[in-house]
Amino acid sequence: MFDPNQIEKKWIQKWADGYVSYTADPESTKDKKYILVEFPFPSGAGLHVGHTKSYMALDIRARKYRMEGYDVMYPMGWDAFGLPTELYALKNGVHPREATATNIARFKEQMARLGVSFDWSREVNTTDPKYFKWTQWIWLQMFKEGLAYQDSTQVWWCEELKTVLANEEVIDGKSERGGHPCERRPLTQWMLAITKYADRLDADLDEVDYLDVIKTQQRNWIGKSTGARVTFAIQDSPETFDIYTTRPDTLMGVTYMVLAPEHELVSKITTSEKQAQVTEYIEQTKKKSDLDRQQQKEKTGVFTGAYAVHPLTGESVPIWIADYVLMGYGTGAIMAVPAHDERDMEFAQTFGLEIKPVVDVPGEDIGAKAGTLINSGEFDGLSVSEGAKAIIQKLSAAGVGKEETQFKLRDWVFSRQRYWGEPFPIVWIAEDSYPQLGDISEYCPQEPVTRVRDGKTEYAVALHPEELPLTLPEVETLEPQGLGEGPLAQATDWINVWYDLETGRTQPQTEQKPGETWVPAQRETDTMPNWAGSSWYFLRYVDPNNDQALADPAKLADWMPVDLYNGGMEHVTLHLLYSRFWHKFLYDIGVVPTKEPYKRRIFHGMILAEGGVKMSKSKGNTIDPLEMCDSFGADSLRCYIMFMGPYDEAIAWDTNGLVGCNRFLTKAYHWVHDLEQGSAVENEADLDRDLHALIKKMTEDIDSQKFNTCVSSMMEFVNTWQGTNIGSERMKTFVTLLAPFAPHLTEELWEVLGGTTSVHMESWPTYDESKLETTEVDYQVHVNGKMRAMITVGKDASEEEIKTLSLEQNAVTQHT
Numbered sequence: 109m110f111d112p113n114q115i116e117k118k119w120i121q122k123w124a125d126g127y128v129s130y131t132a133d134p135e136s137t138k139d140k141k142y143i144l145v146e147f148p149f150p151s152g153a154g155l156h157v158g159h160t161k162s163y164m165a166l167d168i169r170a171r172k173y174r175m176e177g178y179d180v181m182y183p184m185g186w187d188a189f190g191l192p193t194e195l196y197a198l199k200n201g202v203h204p205r206e207a208t209a210t211n212i213a214r215f216k217e218q219m220a221r222l223g224v225s226f227d228w229s230r231e232v233n234t235t236d237p238k239y240f241k242w243t244q245w246i247w248l249q250m251f252k253e254g255l256a257y258q259d260s261t262q263v264w265w266c267e268e269l270k271t272v273l274a275n276e277e278v279i280d281g282k283s284e285r286g287g288h289p290c291e292r293r294p295l296t297q298w299m300l301a302i303t304k305y306a307d308r309l310d311a312d313l314d315e316v317d318y319l320d321v322i323k324t325q326q327r328n329w330i331g332k333s334t335g336a337r338v339t340f341a342i343q344d345s346p347e348t349f350d351i352y353t354t355r356p357d358t359l360m361g362v363t364y365m366v367l368a369p370e371h372e373l374v375s376k377i378t379t380s381e382k383q384a385q386v387t388e389y390i391e392q393t394k395k396k397s398d399l400d401r402q403q404q405k406e407k408t409g410v411f412t413g414a415y416a417v418h419p420l421t422g423e424s425v426p427i428w429i430a431d432y433v434l435m436g437y438g439t440g441a442i443m444a445v446p447a448h449d450e451r452d453m454e455f456a457q458t459f460g461l462e463i464k465p466v467v468d469v470p471g472e473d474i475g476a477k478a479g480t481l482i483n484s485g486e487f488d489g490l491s492v493s494e495g496a497k498a499i500i501q502k503l504s505a506a507g508v509g510k511e512e513t514q515f516k517l518r519d520w521v522f523s524r525q526r527y528w529g530e531p532f533p534i535v536w537i538a539e540d541s542y543p544q545l546g547d548i549s550e551y552c553p554q555e556p557v558t559r560v561r562d563g564k565t566e567y568a569v570a571l572h573p574e575e576l577p578l579t580l581p582e583v584e585t586l587e588p589q590g591l592g593e594g595p596l597a598q599a600t601d602w603i604n605v606w607y608d609l610e611t612g613r614t615q616p617q618t619e620q621k622p623g624e625t626w627v628p629a630q631r632e633t634d635t636m637p638n639w640a641g642s643s644w645y646f647l648r649y650v651d652p653n654n655d656q657a658l659a660d661p662a663k664l665a666d667w668m669p670v671d672l673y674n675g676g677m678e679h680v681t682l683h684l685l686y687s688r689f690w691h692k693f694l695y696d697i698g699v700v701p702t703k704e705p706y707k708r709r710i711f712h713g714m715i716l717a718e719g720g721v722k723m724s725k726s727k728g729n730t731i732d733p734l735e736m737c738d739s740f741g742a743d744s745l746r747c748y749i750m751f752m753g754p755y756d757e758a759i760a761w762d763t764n765g766l767v768g769c770n771r772f773l774t775k776a777y778h779w780v781h782d783l784e785q786g787s788a789v790e791n792e793a794d795l796d797r798d799l800h801a802l803i804k805k806m807t808e809d810i811d812s813q814k815f816n817t818c819v820s821s822m823m824e825f826v827n828t829w830q831g832t833n834i835g836s837e838r839m840k841t842f843v844t845l846l847a848p849f850a851p852h853l854t855e856e857l858w859e860v861l862g863g864t865t866s867v868h869m870e871s872w873p874t875y876d877e878s879k880l881e882t883t884e885v886d887y888q889v890h891v892n893g894k895m896r897a898m899i900t901v902g903k904d905a906s907e908e909e910i911k912t913l914s915l916e917q918n919a920v921t922q923h924t
Contacts, residue, residue, distance in 0.1 A: 110777040112741025112770075116852040120220055128866035130174075130225040132181040134663070141178040142667050143170045144646055144706075146675035146683075147185045147232075149638075150211035152196055155218045157723070157731045157749075157761070158676070161712050164746045165755060165815060166674050167224045171848035172810050174225075175872035181667060182225060183649040185232035186212050189240075190638030194528040195285075198586050204528040208235055218734055222742050223851045225868070230649045234641030235528075239648060241577035242658040243640050244533040246690065248570050249697055251534065254554035255301045258568075261521055262370065262435070264397070265293040271588035272525045281395035291394040295592055296559065298523035298532065298634060302689045306330055306515040309688055317708040319756070322680045329681045331516020336500050338443065338509040340365065342377055343415040343424055349373055352438045352514050355477070356503075357495040360484040361445040361466035363456065365416045365427045366409065368435040369393040377427065379413030386410050386429060393431045401431045407455040419508040420499075421485075430455060436518055448474050467492060520686065522637060525594035527586045529635030531578045535607050535614065536566040541627040551612040566630075572612035578631075596633040603631045642683060643690040646670055646705060658699065665701045673706040680711055710813060713757040715749070720760040731761055743850035744770040750815035750849060772823050773853055776846065779830045779839075780857045786833035796879045798825060799838055803875035806845050815849075822846060836861055841873045889914045896922075 119127075132140075145166045148159060170182035188208045197204040212233065219226065232239050250256045264273040268288035272295065277284045281291075302309075310330045313323045335354035342348065349367070353359075367374055369390045378386045389410045393401070409430030416425045432451055433442055446456035447465040453474065456463050466483045469476040481487045481495040490498060503509025523532070536559065551570040559566050571578065581602035589597045596603070604617040607629035614629065615622055644658070650667045651659035675683070691705040716722060717729035724730065736745045748769040753759040779786075789795050805821045808814075822845065834842075840861055847854040847867045858867035887910060889897040897917040901910055915921065 110774045112743060115856045116742055119852045119855045128868055130182065131227050131229045133179055136179040138177060138179040140667060141173045141180045142670045143180060143182045144670045144673045146679060147187050147645060148215065149187050149190065149192060150208060150215050151192060152211055154214050155733055157715050157733045160222060160733045161715055161749050162674055163222065163224045164749055165712060168810060168815065168848040169672060170225055171868055172872060174868065175870060181649065182227055183230040184226040185645060186234065187638065187642045188233055188235045189529050189641055191526060194526055194586055221734060221737055230652045232645055232648050232652055234645065237577040237579055240530045240641060242648065243530050244576050244578060245573065245658065246644060246694065248533055250300060250693060251553050251570060255304065255693065257299055257301065258296055258557055258559060259299050260294045260296050262292045263295045264290050265591055266290045270590055275397050275399065278397055293591065297521050300520040300522045302520045303515060303517055305689050305692055306517045308692060309685065312704055316704050316706065319710055322709055322711065325680045326685060329517065329685060332513065334513050336503065336509050337512040338419060338503060340416040340419060343417055345377060347373055347376060349441050350439045351441050351443045352512065353443055355448065356499045357481060357492045358445040358448050358466055359420065359499050360487065361447050361464045362418060362425055362443045363446060363462040363464055364444045365425055366430045366433045366442050366444055367427060368433045368440040369429045369431055370435040371440045374412065374429055377412055377414040382411060382413040386412060389429060396431060398434055398436065401434065407432060407458045409455065409459065419503060419506065437516065450475065523634035524637050525588050525592060526635055527580065527583060527595040529637065530640055531580060531635055532632040533571045533576055533578045534568045535571065535605060535629035535631055536568055537607055537627055537629045539565040539567060541609065542567040570612060571614065575613060594633055594635065603633065605629050605631060639686050643687045647700065668700060669702045669704055670706045671708065673709045675711060677711045684709065712755055713759060716758055716760040718761050736766060740766055740770045743853045744773055747773065747819050747849050751819040753816055755813040755815055772826060773850055775826050775830055777853065779826065780860055783833055783839060786831055789832050789834060795829065795834055797882060798828060799841060800875040800879040802845060803873045819849065843867060844870050844873055889917060
């Protein structure tokens with residue numbers, strides 16, 4: 109009787125007792141494989157079925173690599189800082205630290221149930237001070253190199269909740285929690301200058317083996333483009349403003365200009381007659397997210413009453429404000445050419461503005477970058493590329509333009525007014541103390557970082573490295589304290605410290621001032637975003653217990669870059685980009701040995717609910733993987749999730765498919781147990797051909813993420829040969845092939861077949877090409893153009909032998 113739960117319970121315990129080890133051996137001389145799956149946020153809901161697809165697929169890869177003789181590192185950890193944990197803690201009245209520990213314990217228990225061969229000796233947790241000590245250390249190096257700075261950016265502010273909200277927490281201008289009104293306000297935040305790495309982040313994609321769709325996502329987000337920066341003067345005003353355009357060839361078709369409502373010039377150039385309209389429009393814009401502004405179909409805007417001067421013709425061009433132009437992209441201003449841009453066309457049609465074609469475009473594609481220039485004066489007749497070059501040359505000669513490469517990528521907003529995150533390892537000191545720093549210049553950034561507080565300028569300086577980790581203080585409430593004031597603002601004893609201008613060390617101000625070189629200072633009350641810990645965790649797995657460095661350089665040289673990294677499609681933009689950025693910075697300062705962190709990056713498709721819709725708790729259509737394990741066994745679940753369809757495609761759940769995989773494993777179980785009672789194999793050449801074809805198929809398709817075809821091929825083999833006695837050695841080969849997919853069952857079957865050690869430590873089978881050659885050939889016999897029979901002959905049969913056998917067939921003789 110096949111009882112998967114009893115079998116799995118037995119082997120989970122034996123594994124826990126040390127029957128098999130999945131720990132990468134630091135002393136091994138074997139070739140290494142580093143297999144990485146995105147570590148999860150340990151939510152209170154536990155594992156969902158989407159986790160299992162990723163974990164199981166890479167587990168199959170890791171198990172096969174071990175059997176092929178590699179030293180494999182397949183680690184797991186926890187991305188545990190961040191807003192979700194904080195909100196969960198607020199809702200349930202527990203400390204985030206307590207919630208994190210509880211959720212991690214639950215996740216680990218569930219992962220053990222799934223039979224995933226993680227190397228738990230390398231477990232990391234982003235909320236562990238021993239880990240985030242090095243997150244803070246990396247940030248400090250960025251701070252000293254001038255990559256960390258402060259700037260004002262637009263954020264969502266909810267007055268009712270007294271908090272800054274993320275874009276995802278605001279729906280139609282109201283807070284997701286409570287439905288309270290929100291508006292955009294400027295707030296000074298910590299930033300990371302990722303744009304300084306934009307060109308390398310784009311160019312180095314040529315050096316990695318990522319799926320094409322992933323490279324495209326990365327390049328679209330980086331948004332490298334070549335065009336021109338053009339300066340427009342404002343009529344009857346000393347002010348000017350710049351625009352950036354990728355279509356300088358259309359400059360002669362500009363019929364109006366648009367500034368973002370937040371542009372600093374709006375208040376300076378708006379005429380008194382238009383002031384009320386402009387002010388009202390700006391207030392309306394504050395209630396919209398950037399995404400809303402980009403996606404809205406109806407174009408809105410207001411004329412400022414001011415005019416720009418066309419840099420080549422001197423013509424007056426009206427200046428509007430419109431929310432489809434964003435301050436965070438380009439210069440916050442555009443030249444509008446409605447004849448050759450769809451958005452500009454819609455706006456011009458809405459407000460009755462002039463539409464002037466200047467490129468004779470082919471077909472109906474107004475944005476086509478082809479054709480010849482028309483209505484462009486001296487540039488008429490030039491091709492688009494020739495016209496762009498000529499116009500840029502004339503702008504440059506006039507001192508009002510130049511060719512320029514730009515990126516859509518913007519610097520990374522890197523601070524949160526929240527509690528559950530890494531504290532920033534700096535303090536703020538008064539302006540009059542800053543010049544006295546002298547010998548501790550190593551604690552100052554390349555460019556001073558300042559803030560104005562209570563009318564006084566303060567400077568940011570770094571903590572001494574031995575002050576790390578800087579841990580979170582206890583606070584009375586996790587609720588933010590106001591605009592720009594997170595929960596840490598309550599911890600005044602933690603905030604107010606003495607700072608030593610000679611050593612960079614601190615002491616609480618509750619203690620007496622230690623000496624003359626110590627000055628009053630305040631800690632930063634913002635915390636880092638959850639992206640911080642996840643931007644480098646793959647490095648810490650290499651050397652997780654090192655307290656002298658984030659990882660030993662020799663170990664990094666052994667393991668990096670990651671051989672295979674898998675995650676969700678939703679993380680192939682920001683997370684991938686951020687981690688590549690951090691890695692490149694660490695490469696520049698000599699900490700890591702490779703320019704890129706990941707050699708190969710893939711992704712898995714979503715598992716949809718039955719009917720092909722997205723799973724949702726509100727719809728009640730989610731699948732609990734642990735419930736499926738209880739009903740059918742973890743091995744059946746593993747095989748089914750791999751069998752569902754192509755790995756990178758979204759596939760709908762079908763419990764009938766899970767039943768089918770359970771039936772397949774049941775057949776395999778009984779076949780092994782009843783092997784000696786099976787009938788004799790009539791044609792061993794056919795058996796060997798099928799077995800070696802299966803080895804070849806499994807070997808190639810696992811490496812290509814074609815897990816579904818692996819399962820179907822094993823099913824076909826069982827259906828063909830079940831009930832026959834194929835011999836214990838051949839059966840051992842089949843069980844070894846099945847092992848990465850059904851790890852518990854195959855341990856049991858291996859034991860039945862006489863194995864005394866784990867099947868997962870066996871060698872991966874190799875196929876014999878000669879066994880794949882067939883000894884017989886099938887021929888169709890046609891009479892008068894119609895097939896009348898099929899014959900099977902030896903592959904070396906002569907033409908005469910084939911003819912003779914054909915004529916002996918009754919179906920042939922009847923028609924001859």
